[in-house]
Amino acid sequence: MSDQHSDHDISKHVRGYLIVFGALIIGTVLTVWASRIHFGAEGSNTANIVVALIIACSKAFLVAGYFMHLISEKKMIYSILAFTVFFATGLMYLTVWSMEPTNLIHFK
């Protein structure tokens, strides 16, 4: 959130907030609807997981970008978040990597 917004700027943003609110509701309905349809091959729910995560990430982008004003933030915040993204991605990567049975960590 830029700290130097005028009242006029803010009232312009209100319309944007309401559009994001509507999009989030649609996204929620879409998430439930998509979960009732089986995508991909029989016996595998990989495609359903991918679809659900795409919708969740889109909703997260709307909340973080517009409600938390990350699309117009200062460099300092982006620097903090760059570290967070690096470590959080590393954590997830290590988790997924450790599940691969051919990895060296599984050899005794």
Next chain:
Amino acid sequence: MLRSALNNHPIKIFMEIPYTVKPRPDTGLYNAKVGIWLFLASEVMLFGALFSSYILLRVGAAPGTWPHGLLNVPLGTINTLVLITSSITVVMAWVSLKMNQFGKFRLYQAITLLCALAFLCIKSVEYHDKFMHYQILKTDGTYVDGHLVEKTADHVTLNGFETKDLSEINEPKHGEHHEHKPITVPTAEIKKIGNYGPWHNTYTAIYFTLTGLHALHVIGGALVIGFLWGPGSKMWKTDPERFTNRIEVSGLFWHFVDLVWIFLFPILYLL
């Protein structure tokens, strides 16, 4: 303690906390905002660790043991909508202060608090349902799964169904619904009995851990918002800009709580 050289009275030193309103020249931000983002960064790692635990547990689960359809999707959907509504009211409360409309701020934050309360009430209903949901393993190897009707020293009655195959309970085939009816099991025939609390299996353990931690965040956020709505709002009269910044910071935390739920809902309720 410092004392006056004239009369030896203690000297109180008042130091103003810097950059509560004006942005700090090097960061371009007021200090509380940098602080909340650093805190949120640590929160991402906290929930990230739990999400990665979820992935490990789920992928490592033996076929037929990871439950599906155990949670109430309509209630989860309503809770998602409740949190989204609270997110817009939080941001509108901040907008109201920026536009010098204190009355509207109070109204929007009151709705936020009601949403927080509604979320916690719905979550309590869901938790209660899990604590009343029992599974019995009989001495003949049959499972009885359902909600508790009666529990005495002689017998236990569940409203549910009976099966020999555990995967029928955990992974019901799409569109398949077992007919629920009251089943009474004499105590002598019970080998093992337990409810769907966190101790039931790895799914309920991670479900209660993730949603419980999230609910604690909802309670924490609601307490802060409640304080700033009530007694803390006096600051609006003395230092409106600082008060507005406080609302912004509490709002950032609240949006983060919403953000976490956006991921929790599909992975726990739908997938």
